[in-house]
Amino acid sequence: MREAVDDFADHLARVRNRSAHTVRAYVTDLVSLLDHAVRMGCADLSELDLTALRSWLAKQRTMGAARTSLARRAASARAFSAWAHRAGLLPTDVAAALASPRAHRELPTVLRADQAAALMDAPRRAEERAPGDADSGPNEAAGTDSGRQPRTPPDSGTGHTPDGGAEHASDGPAVEEAVLLRDRLLLELLYGTGVRVSEACGLDLTDVDHARRVVRVLGKGGRERAVPYGVPAQRALDGWLGRGRPALAGPGSGSALLLGARGGRLNPTTARRIVAGYAEAAGLPRTTPHGLRHSAATHLLEGGADLRAVQELLGHSSLASTQIYTHVSVERLRTAYRQAHPRA
Template sequence: MRESVDDFADHLARVRNRSAHTVRAYVTDVVSLLDHAVRMGCVDLAELDLTVLRSWLAKQRTMGAARTSLARRAASARTFSAWAHRSGLLPADVAAPLASPKAHRELPTVLRADQAAALMAAPGRAAAPPNATDRTAAPPQAADLPAAGQDEPVLLRDRVLLELLYGTGIRISEACGLDVADVDHGRRVVRVLGKGGRERAVPYGVPAQRALDVWLSRGRPALAGPGSGSALLLGARGGRLNPTTARRIVAGYAERAGLPRTSPHGLRHSAATHLLEGGADLRAVQELLGHSSLASTQIYTHVSVERLRAAYRQAHPRA
């Protein structure tokens, strides 16, 4: 069974082009499943059946696994079963009928347009000398933010990071993975390598272009060093900006600006919501976000109360 797990991991990485994080999660689930199968008396992979699969999920549920975790583990089992059947290791795709609980998805905080604008301007405010109150009330994330009077390049980097995240709706991993050559200044688009190695071109607006121009002319050259390579966004020490640090930067500026708790994912969701509220087609938003199916976009975005009210007032005879 160990050999089959290794082959499955190789299939996910090489054939399905899954990320290292996804491969690790799926392999962990499959190892847990096969350990449970052995405890139930299975001596060979071919003895795996639906009863064992359901028993494994039931045990996970009794151990307190969340609905999202159960849904992912069921998906791991279905993917493994389908692969094992195609590879001749299972006589049938035993996990095909395996049901999984519908994962409950909590939508992140969505900023209003004016709040998003305030966040975009936050790096500029950070450059102003703070008063005594500001100094004593610095948020925990402030360690990742430039202090007043700190080198201008860091502020320029933070501004372009925020403008790109909100202006394009790309994922934080995609933003940190951008190279200088991925920016097409003439067409105002960035070339993004998304999940599954899928490439897409995402447009950005004039504010992001201005932030990029200043960053590339004055900010990046000042931070660049031997380890910078072709990375577009750099950390304070000159290496490629780390997604974890970028998340703390976004959260810190949001708190400093007095906004609700905000993450890069929240900015992505805000961008999609504002596009829909502005009349963008759902298919266009799907393409911009890099979702493989429209269902993902429908779950990821939501229609604001204001838009529902406007539609009601326009269409309902008793409005």
Template sequence: MRQPELPVTDQRRGTRAAHEALPAPMREAVDDFADHLARVRNRSAHTVRAYVTDLVSLLDHAVRMGCADLSELDLTVLRSWLAKQRTMGAARTSLARRAAAARTFSAWAHRAGLLAADVAAPLASPKAHRELPTVLRADQAAALMAAPDATDRDGRDARRPGDDGAPADGRSVDTAGRAGAPPAGGDDELEAVLLRDRLLLELLYATGVRISEACGLDVTDVDQARRVVRVLGKGGRERAVPYGVPAQRALDAWLTHGRPALAAPRSGGALLLGARGGRLNPTSARRIVAGYAEAAGLPRVTPHGLRHSAATHLLEGGADLRAVQELLGHSSLASTQIYTHVSVERLRAAYRQAHPRA
């Protein structure tokens, strides 16, 4: 398993430029803090980048307010920074994350002797409004799982839903998104892509894993004898997640007939491969899921929507909340409890629709 690399974006380029413009002691503090997050706290590359982006924004704001040294950072500067973010239209969830990043940095800087006090300790976070996730009904989930079979029967190009960033016309693109010639290979390759897509959909719905976790899986992470997959989640936490018979059938077909047709020297041990033989990346996987949902006439579906659906269906089927928490890899039970609200809302909707005195 490995953490998929994130693409370089305009925001990251802007963060790099702002980082280089900071005074040298502040740049060193940012770098040391990033190293602390990655090596000591074992945070993912995505989390480290998010926190560094927030910290660079904070320190850039502090410099503009006249702070010549990190020791001059105080609560007034922190509140001014968040207020500016708010006026620029930042969502409450973004403000809450940025406040958390500021508190984490302040506590670390105080322990490291860079700040005389933990200045961000009193900093309050805006309470984020948690919307109930959109979930599929069981029959809709079944229709999505069957979508690759319908694609095969209709004789359409299996790459239409998107593969390795391919646009809808079936042209090949590399992971950077540049259009190119149609990929080499004929029916065998198209069949292999269909088998890969079946496994991707079945795996996401059967296990409820995050899309980055699914794309990071290696063949050796799957225990077919016990029907369990070993997943590396957030914070480097590892967990074992079971999967069912339909996912096992899709896995058998992919490993026997699909993966060998797409495998290349660059494949390594990756379980899910793109049409060019490299590890399937999360962006392409999202496009594949959305494409099949559209083909099946379903509402817009994302891999995270399948995760929501899996959790909700487990709870509706009588699964224990703690067991679902372990399956999803949530560090806090509060993150899992939102699915109990989803189930109640679905029950209320069914009641309002069916009961004559609702």
């Protein structure tokens, strides 16, 4: 069975072109399924049947798995069963008839337009308040107990930083300015284009078309798309490339657009911490890079953008994934109506 798991993982990565994260999730589900099947008496993969699959899902349910998790695990089982049948490892596609609960899709939390503007302005406010003291040390949470703006930005490069670097500690104010410029660009890209955090961190210098104000993004499944960005993002980009990136760049920078404190490519985990830190410092609700993506899509639709155009910008393979934002817009309209109309 172990060999079948390895072959299936190789199929997902090489043939289906799935991301490492997706492959890891599918393999984790499959190992759990096969372990359960063995406990039920399946000595060989060919003995796997629909009863074992349903029993596995039922056990997951009793252990408290959410509907979304059950739906994903059922999808993993169906994908493996179909592949194993084609590969001759299963006499029939035993999971073809496997039903899964319909995942309850919650509406994403989005920022209001004024809240998004406040978040975009947070690095500039941090720059105005920064004392320029290289010994002040970074505030990794990007906030203080009093809720005021931090003295130094997240991942400031002074002392211990979220991505583990202290190479530029002696540079002091120059590095602090560079990180603030980097943070400003990161926020503008995430909100201004709606790209995923992994896509933003994966951008190279050559992916930016300055003349047309477009970035070339490599999304899920290796699908490439061109996403426009606005004037504020262009200003942030000019500042970062002119004064910020040269202060952080080192031998390991390569062609990466966004850099961490050690000069390497900015890590998505650090990017998430940066976004959360500035949101907290600005007194905003808990915000993530994906929350900025949700906000960008919602604000585009509220501004009159075509649903198909938003689908193209976000890189959704299915229009159903984009339609969730129309529900967000309607719900926000309904909330405003209830709050404002005397006959609501």
